[in-house]
Amino acid sequence: MLHCLEIVRVHGREILDSRGNPTVEAEVTVRCHKDQRLYMGKAAVPSGASTGRFEAVELRDGEPRYLGLGVQRAVKNITEKLSGVLLGKNALEQVLLDRILLETDGTENKSNLGANAMLGVSMAAAKASAAALNLPLYRYLGGIPAKLLPVPMMNILNGGRHAANTVDFQEFMVMPVQAESFADALRICAEIYHYLKKILDRKGLSTGVGDEGGFAPDLPDAEGVLSLIVEAVQEAGYLPGQGIRIAIDAAGSELYNEQTKMYHFPGESRLKGQEVIRDTEGMIAYYESLIRQFPILSIEDGLAEDDWDGWKQLTERLGDKIQLVGDDLFVTNTKRLDAGIKLGVANAILVKVNQIGTLTEAFEAVEMAHKNGYKAVISHRSGETEDTTIADIAVALGAGQIKTGAPCRSDRVAKYNRLLRIEEELKTAAQYMDPFHKI
Numbered sequence: 001m002l003h004c005l006e007i008v009r010v011h012g013r014e015i016l017d018s019r020g021n022p023t024v025e026a027e028v029t030v031r032c033h034k035d036q037r038l039y040m041g042k043a044a045v046p047s048g049a050s051t052g053r054f055e056a057v058e059l060r061d062g063e064p065r066y067l068g069l070g071v072q073r074a075v076k077n078i079t080e081k082l083s084g085v086l087l088g089k090n091a092l093e094q095v096l097l098d099r100i101l102l103e104t105d106g107t108e109n110k111s112n113l114g115a116n117a118m119l120g121v122s123m124a125a126a127k128a129s130a131a132a133l134n135l136p137l138y139r140y141l142g143g144i145p146a147k148l149l150p151v152p153m154m155n156i157l158n159g160g161r162h163a164a165n166t167v168d169f170q171e172f173m174v175m176p177v178q179a180e181s182f183a184d185a186l187r188i189c190a191e192i193y194h195y196l197k198k199i200l201d202r203k204g205l206s207t208g209v210g211d212e213g214g215f216a217p218d219l220p221d222a223e224g225v226l227s228l229i230v231e232a233v234q235e236a237g238y239l240p241g242q243g244i245r246i247a248i249d250a251a252g253s254e255l256y257n258e259q260t261k262m263y264h265f266p267g268e269s270r271l272k273g274q275e276v277i278r279d280t281e282g283m284i285a286y287y288e289s290l291i292r293q294f295p296i297l298s299i300e301d302g303l304a305e306d307d308w309d310g311w312k313q314l315t316e317r318l319g320d321k322i323q324l325v326g327d328d329l330f331v332t333n334t335k336r337l338d339a340g341i342k343l344g345v346a347n348a349i350l351v352k353v354n355q356i357g358t359l360t361e362a363f364e365a366v367e368m369a370h371k372n373g374y375k376a377v378i379s380h381r382s383g384e385t386e387d388t389t390i391a392d393i394a395v396a397l398g399a400g401q402i403k404t405g406a407p408c409r410s411d412r413v414a415k416y417n418r419l420l421r422i423e424e425e426l427k428t429a430a431q432y433m434d435p436f437h438k439i
Contacts, residue, residue: 010121021047058114147430158213171300172214287314
């Protein structure tokens, strides 16, 4: 490679995420051989509350400080081990850099260095390269074709592990699939969000928010939530099912009980005064009932991460009607995605860069999905930072969908604002389109 951006410094530090827990921030500094100028890229790593068992390992200290959640070991791995193998390397060779990270770790699940340490460095190197080339990150990562703005899956009501309420499903989202632009889509979502707050207040329900900025009232079941969302859409002046669709993250693995082999609904049970339990068939029938009643377009993690037979049934019955997204099922891992493709399971993958540990592996997962007719949704985590890398990734990969929380809390809004800036920068080249025109 004629052009070289020599890595001259790799540094890590411990910062706080949106839940007040420690996370990793990495800095990579490069020297341009052409003019000897220095350029720095900085990246912060998100962290999930609802995590799949097959995700790459997030290295935590396990010591009394920060209730055991410190990341000083991961930071030390950046400053010492990763610095030692990356100094002098060309930051433009992203695939090679990520391969070095993987070889240095040497484990299948990144348990040696920690996926949080590896991802921070991987993203920071890309940002340093983009800065040195005077390119926006989405252009550096995606090249000339990078022009598609994603449809937001905007979380407006939280439940499950993301909120201290009785709602068992984890996220309820609105999707403005037929907006004229990303800016228009964002406006529509924000309006619906504010009308939902008015409705909750009018009904005497809590307007406090969960981890991702969605409201978190106590409600009896999914029907109760969905009815409120439809009401908010209508009061905002839009027609549910005509341009505005609904997405659900059921987080099925969080509801699944390994001993009983059933899905337990503790919040619904508490409010209804009787235990609510569903088996796999009951879950699928429940989803069928919900999509008959409400304009649902996408269901994420409808079943548990190991319920492959159930997922196959779910896909056979609903896969031609709605998007079925694998999060805990696939964990941004090409091996698990390949298994799902061969089994005919799901029809979309949720992409969380910290689930896998390097940009290259995350990009390979999206490439595999697209080649096999699966859609991809670029996603945040419940523990976020002000880092906006996933906004650029969504445009770079032409994913067409992004999931990054409510129009509330700066850690979420930062990603939306970054997409507004990207759209403005692209001018007439920017595209926004309904990725579900065949559904």
